[in-house]
Amino acid sequence: MKLLDGKTVLVTGGSTGIGRAAAIGAAQHGANVAINYVASDEKAHSCIAEIEALGRKAIAVKGDVALPETATEFVAKAVEAFGKVDVMVSNAGICPFHAFLDMPVETVDRTFRVNLHGAYYMVQAAANQMVKQGHGGAIVAVSSISALVGGEFQTHYTPTKAGVHSLMQSAAIALGKHGIRCNSVLPGTILTEINKDDLADEVKRHHMEERTPLGRLGMPEDLAGPIVFLASDMAAYVTGAALLVDGGMFVNLQ
Numbered sequence: 001m002k003l004l005d006g007k008t009v010l011v012t013g014g015s016t017g018i019g020r021a022a023a024i025g026a027a028q029h030g031a032n033v034a035i036n037y038v039a040s041d042e043k044a045h046s047c048i049a050e051i052e053a054l055g056r057k058a059i060a061v062k063g064d065v066a067l068p069e070t071a072t073e074f075v076a077k078a079v080e081a082f083g084k085v086d087v088m089v090s091n092a093g094i095c096p097f098h099a100f101l102d103m104p105v106e107t108v109d110r111t112f113r114v115n116l117h118g119a120y121y122m123v124q125a126a127a128n129q130m131v132k133q134g135h136g137g138a139i140v141a142v143s144s145i146s147a148l149v150g151g152e153f154q155t156h157y158t159p160t161k162a163g164v165h166s167l168m169q170s171a172a173i174a175l176g177k178h179g180i181r182c183n184s185v186l187p188g189t190i191l192t193e194i195n196k197d198d199l200a201d202e203v204k205r206h207h208m209e210e211r212t213p214l215g216r217l218g219m220p221e222d223l224a225g226p227i228v229f230l231a232s233d234m235a236a237y238v239t240g241a242a243l244l245v246d247g248g249m250f251v252n253l254q
């Protein structure tokens with residue numbers, strides 16, 4: 001069964017990792033997809049090619065989510081290409097691991113701007129378009145298990161993920177009357193570029209695997225199903241919710 005047939009799905013940070021898996025998962029479920037990306041043109045184009053090979057349409061729009069104009073431009077380009085926006089997956093994020101006491105101001109500032117301000121601008125731009133269209137929509141934000149627990153080298157990062165989780169709760173209230181649902185997914189530790197260096201430490205990686213009841217770290221594709229579900233009409237009465245996708249890591253105290 002295809003859950004997103006005929007829908008237009010937008011994904012930020014869609015050329016790699018979780019965003020790419022969400023973009024391809026949406027296309028597998030019948031959606032046309034617009035991805036935002038900021039870095040490699042090659043990776044963005046290969047994602048587009050993969051979606052087109054599935055028989056769906058796709059565009060890639062380059063831009064830094066920390067800038068408000070990136071959001072309005074992304075939405076406008078998607079509307080130009082596909083006529084509408086049904087789903088926004090706000091996924092782009094960074095996590096430059098660093099100790100707390102000597103955290104550079106620029107690192108805090110950039111992490112907040114990309115992860116939290118970026119999500120805010122994207123969600124707002126998509127919501128305005130959905131309200132204009134008048135037939136509702138779905139917004140899924142990629143928060144984190146880190147919205148609920150801390151990290152010694154993530155003092156600048158975990159508050160942004162708690163912020164994204166909170167943004168979805170408030171947006172769910174603000175947008176419910178327009179038929180727009182807002183939910184977040186809270187991934188555990190997923191093997192992607194963002195933590196490649198951090199998890200190169202075998203001892204740390206083993207520790208993270210050990211505390212995951214399902215016995216392995218996540219893959220980007222593990223997020224595709226939950227994101228597609230929350231974006232789809234299967235979740236028609238789900239809004240303001242946060243779905244942990246962590247192999248059970250969060251509940252594993254002892």
Ligand SMILES: NC(=O)C1=CN([C@@H]2O[C@H](COP(=O)(O)OP(=O)(O)OC[C@H]3O[C@@H](n4cnc5c(N)ncnc54)[C@H](O)[C@@H]3O)[C@@H](O)[C@H]2O)C=CC1
Pocket residue numbers: 012013014015016017018019036037038039063064065066091092093094095114142143144145146186187188189190191192193194195220
């Ligand atoms: N990998 C993990 O263990 C977890 C990741 N997350 C979140 O998942 C999201 C996706 O990250 P991953 O797929 O893991 O890593 P990733 O590094 O593959 O993906 C992040 C994407 O965001 C893009 N991006 C970064 N800054 C941007 C900017 N200023 N403008 C536009 N795009 C930008 C990157 O180019 C990249 O494509 C992030 O928000 C991250 O915080 C949440 C929980 C766990």
Ligand SMILES: C[C@H](O)[C@@H]1OC(=O)[C@H](O)[C@@H]1O
Pocket residue numbers: 095143144145146151161187188189190194195198
């Ligand atoms: C990047 C980290 O490995 C990852 O990011 C998160 O949000 C998770 O909590 C992990 O710490």
